[in-house]
Amino acid sequence: MTQSLEADTVRSMSKTRTYPVLATLLAVAFGCSSKTVEKAPAAEATPSATATPAAATPASGQIAAPADVAEPPADAQKTESGLAFKVLQKGTGDKHPSAQDTVEVHYTGWTTDGKMFDSSIKRGRPAKFPLNRVIKGWTEGLQLMVEGERTRLWIPEELAYKGRPGRPAGMLVFDVELLKVQEAPKPIPAPKDVASPPKSAKTTESGLAYKVLKAASGKQPSANSQVKVHYTGWTTDGKMFDSSVLRGRPAVFGLSQVIAGWTEGVQLMHEGEKTRFWIPQELAYKGSAGAPAGMLVFDVELLEVIQ
Numbered sequence: 001m002t003q004s005l006e007a008d009t010v011r012s013m014s015k016t017r018t019y020p021v022l023a024t025l026l027a028v029a030f031g032c033s034s035k036t037v038e039k040a041p042a043a044e045a046t047p048s049a050t051a052t053p054a055a056a057t058p059a060s061g062q063i064a065a066p067a068d069v070a071e072p073p074a075d076a077q078k079t080e081s082g083l084a085f086k087v088l089q090k091g092t093g094d095k096h097p098s099a100q101d102t103v104e105v106h107y108t109g110w111t112t113d114g115k116m117f118d119s120s121i122k123r124g125r126p127a128k129f130p131l132n133r134v135i136k137g138w139t140e141g142l143q144l145m146v147e148g149e150r151t152r153l154w155i156p157e158e159l160a161y162k163g164r165p166g167r168p169a170g171m172l173v174f175d176v177e178l179l180k181v182q183e184a185p186k187p188i189p190a191p192k193d194v195a196s197p198p199k200s201a202k203t204t205e206s207g208l209a210y211k212v213l214k215a216a217s218g219k220q221p222s223a224n225s226q227v228k229v230h231y232t233g234w235t236t237d238g239k240m241f242d243s244s245v246l247r248g249r250p251a252v253f254g255l256s257q258v259i260a261g262w263t264e265g266v267q268l269m270h271e272g273e274k275t276r277f278w279i280p281q282e283l284a285y286k287g288s289a290g291a292p293a294g295m296l297v298f299d300v301e302l303l304e305v306i307q
Helices: 021-025 136-142 260-266
Strands: 084-089 102-111 116-119 127-130 150-155 172-182 209-214 226-235 240-243 251-254 274-279 296-305
Touching (some): 136 172
Antiparallel strands (some): 084 150, 150 172
16 A cells, blocks of 8 residues: 555554655554655755755656765764765754654655655655654654754665665665654553553464453454554553554554454454454564564554444
C-alpha cells in the first residue's frame, strides 16, 4: 500500500508495504502505516547561505544536483553517527523539533552520482510526517534545524536504507527546508503491566497474550473483516510509539492487512470491547528495520466491524 507520511499505526502494521521515497524515508513506519516520503528543495549548483531551489532541468525533468553531491565539502559539519550537514539558509525559528514532533518540509534527494530520486518541490506540495517515522538520517538531521532553515544532508547508507532492495543505495544527499514544526501531544502513559503479561492474561497457542479490559457482546470479526478501532501501542520499556487516540480519529483497516498479532487478536474481540494485547516479536514486525522491536503491547477498542 502507498504509505502516507501521516503514519497510521494500522497502516504501518500492514504486511505489504510500498515505499514512495519519503515513505522510503519512513523507514517502515511502525507496522501500522506507512508514510509518503517526499523530497527536499534542491539548491543551486554552487549554493550560498541564501541559495534558492534550482529549477528542474527541462531535458530530464529533474532538479539539478548540487556541485558537492558526491561527498560533503570541507565546511560541512559531521555528527558522531556519521551524518554530515551544511546550513544553506538560516532559519527564522528558535525551536528544534523533537523526534516525536510532526514536521512539514520541502526536500529533494539525490544519489551521489547526481541522480534525483524524489522531490516534494517537483510535486508542488510539501511533505508532512512524524520525525520518528523516517530513516535515521532524517530523524537526526531535522532535529538540528529550526523553522525556516534550509540544510543539505549527506546521509551515509547505514543511516538510510542499509542496502534494502528497491531503495536508493549508498550515501544519499538531501536539501531540506523545514517549513513548520507541530509539537507532538504528550504520550499516553503505559500500563503498569507493559513489561510482561500478568497472570490474569490468557495466552493463545501462537504466543499471543491478551486481557479483556472492557467486555462487550457485539459481533466478532473474521480474518477478512474490515474494522474500525481506537488503539495505543507501547514497547515493553513503556515508550508509546503510536496512538489513534492521540490523533483523535479511529483507524480503519482490513484484518488481513496487518501484523499477525492483530489479525489473530482482534478476531477474539466483540464490538464495543477493549482488550490489551502482548504481541511477541514473531507476530509483530520480526525485527524489521525502522519498526518497533521486541514484544509490543496494544490497548485496542473495537468500535465497529464494518464488513
